[in-house]
Every structure is written in C-alpha cells, then in structure tokens.
Amino acid sequence: MNAADGAFRLDRKVVLITGASRGIGRAIAVEAAEAGAEGVVLTARRPAGLEAVRAEIAPIGRPVECVAADVTDEESVDAMVRHAMDAFGRIDVLVNNVGGASFKVPLADTRAGGWRKTLELNLTSAFLTSRAVIRTWRDTPGDAGRNIVTVGSSGSFHGRPELSAYVSGKHALVGLTKTLARELAPSGARSNLVAPHLVETDLTTAQQQPEFRDESIAQIPMGRWAEAEEVARVVRFLASDAASYVTGACVLVDGGHAA
Numbered sequence: 054m055n056a057a058d059g060a061f062r063l064d065r066k067v068v069l070i071t072g073a074s075r076g077i078g079r080a081i082a083v084e085a086a087e088a089g090a091e092g093v094v095l096t097a098r099r100p101a102g103l104e105a106v107r108a109e110i111a112p113i114g115r116p117v118e119c120v121a122a123d124v125t126d127e128e129s130v131d132a133m134v135r136h137a138m139d140a141f142g143r144i145d146v147l148v149n150n151v152g153g154a155s156f157k158v159p160l161a162d163t164r165a166g167g168w169r170k171t172l173e174l175n176l177t178s179a180f181l182t183s184r185a186v187i188r189t190w191r192d193t194p195g196d197a198g199r200n201i202v203t204v205g206s207s208g209s210f211h212g213r214p215e216l217s218a219y220v221s222g223k224h225a226l227v228g229l230t231k232t233l234a235r236e237l238a239p240s241g242a243r244s245n246l247v248a249p250h251l252v253e254t255d256l257t258t259a260q261q262q263p264e265f266r267d268e269s270i271a272q273i274p275m276g277r278w279a280e281a282e283e284v285a286r287v288v289r290f291l292a293s294d295a296a297s298y299v300t301g302a303c304v305l306v307d308g309g310h311a312a
C-alpha cells in the first residue's frame with residue numbers, strides 16, 4: 054500500500070451509520086470496517102438486525118457498537134449520539150443513510166400524515182442526526198477529517214410519479230448537504246451526498262418484480278441495477294481523506310441513468 058492508498062482508508066475515524074441493519078447501510082458498515090475504521094457505530098430501530106451485522110463484521114476485527122434508535126425522534130437521536138460518544142469518545146464520520154417510501158400514490162391521494170411521516174424519515178432524520186453530531190464537533194473544533202455523507206437518491210434530481218413526498222425529501226437533502234458544506238467548511242469539516250438509483254434491498258421489493266425490473270433496466274445505460282457495495286465504496290471515498298477537497302458534492306451512483 055502506498056501513501057496515496059492510505060488516504061482512502063478510514064483508520065483514524067469513528068464512523069456512525071444510520072439504517073445499518075440491512076441493505077445499503079449494512080454494506081456501508083462492512084466497507085467502513087474493511088477500510089480500517091477505528092470504530093463503527095451501527096444504528097437502526099431493531100437491535101436484532103444490528104447484531105447480525107455486528108457478527109458479520111466481527112472477523113474484520115474493528116470495534117463495533119450497536120445502538121437502537123429511531124432517527125425521526127429527537128430524544129432518541131440525542132441518546133444515540135451520546136451512546137456513541139461514550140463508547141468511542143468522538144464521531145468523525147456520520148452517514149445519514151435512513152430513508153424510504155412506504156406508499157406510492159398520486160399527489161392528489163397523498164394523506165397529510167403520510168406526507169409528514171415520509172419527510173420525517175427522509176429529511177428530518179438527517180437534520181436531527183447531523184445536528185446532534187455537529188454539536189459534538191463544536192465542543193472540540195479543528196479536526197479536518199470530519200465529514201457527513203448523506204444518502205440521497207436519483208430521486209434527489211428527478212421527479213417520480215406517485216412518490217411526491219419521498220422525492221421532495223430527497224431533493225431537500227441536496228439543500229441540507231450544500232448548506233452544511235458551507236457552514237462546516239471554515240472548520241475543515243465536509244458534507245456530501247451520494248445518490249443511488251436502484252439497488253436490490255427490502256426497500257425495492259415491489260420494483261424487483263420482473264416487469265418493473267426489465268423496464269427500469271432498459272433506462273439504465275449500464276444495463277443493470279447497482280450492488281449495495283458499489284454505493285458503499287463511493288460513501289467510503291467521500292468519508293475518507295482522499296476526498297479532502299470535496300464538499301457540497303452530490304455524486305450519482307446510477308449506471309449512467311441521468312447521463
């Protein structure tokens with residue numbers, strides 16, 4: 054390994070990943086451990102999934118802490134960040150990965166409650182978690198390796214029929230990412246967004262039906278969906294010091310879908 058390779062590692066970073074019990078978050082957790090993270094904090098609501106990921110990461114030999122938390126709940130988020138601070142003394146990288154859509158209907162049929170819940174899951178979660186972590190940075194300023202990576206979506210840049218709340222939340226994450234980039238830059242900390250298109254996870258169970266899948270693949274120049282690991286590797290790059298001059302960036306991981 055030469056010095057340049059070292060910049061892509063996460064050796065001296067404690068990484069907290071939300072939604073780490075499955076799907077893309079799980080892949081990011083494994084990638085962080087393989088990149089040598091000093092500590093990996095796994096969070097989601099249900100502990101069982103977190104413990105399964107902890108067991109998967111164990112052979113890599115990096116310290117792992119699991120914290121059950123609901124990232125739409127202010128008190129739960131603050132307690133989650135306190136838990137991580139007690140365990141490792143600091144958080145260097147926050148990956149805001151939680152998000153999703155639990156219904157697909159035209160705007161005219163969207164209930165106000167469903168709209169609010171979707172924005173809480175996709176947008177407020179990132180606000181609450183970023184705020185709690187940045188407050189820990191404020192107390193000990195000056196470490197240039199700190200950063201936030203937020204998982205958006207190709208829906209951060211394109212409209213999608215019947216997904217107005219999800220797409221609105223994902224678009225808003227671009228605004229949050231860019232605003233944080235400017236707010237944090239004087240301290241040397243960074244904020245970026247990764248925007249996957251389609252990945253086979255529990256979130257996309259409905260889209261995995263052959264008809265939708267074939268139709269969606271026809272729109273992707275690379276002719277396939279992404280592997281969760283392909284998203285995780287981009288997150289790792291942005292989280293690492295190799296991306297030391299990258300902030301406010303929104304990186305599509307979409308096989309050329311938007312090209």
Ligand SMILES: NC(=O)c1ccc[n+]([C@@H]2O[C@H](COP(=O)([O-])OP(=O)(O)OC[C@H]3O[C@@H](n4cnc5c(N)ncnc54)[C@H](OP(=O)(O)O)[C@@H]3O)[C@@H](O)[C@H]2O)c1
Nearest residue numbers: 072074076077097098099123124151152206251252254256
């Ligand atoms: N899959 C795709 O094709 C795709 C495409 C574009 C963007 N994305 C984005 O990528 C991110 C991850 O998606 P995914 O497909 O990996 O999702 P997923 O398989 O549904 O996993 C979601 C994760 O978030 C956790 N979670 C859900 N609600 C939570 C809450 N309120 N508080 C804390 N944790 C919560 C889940 O665990 P618990 O249920 O135990 O809490 C789970 O670990 C999302 O932001 C999604 O919008 C995905």
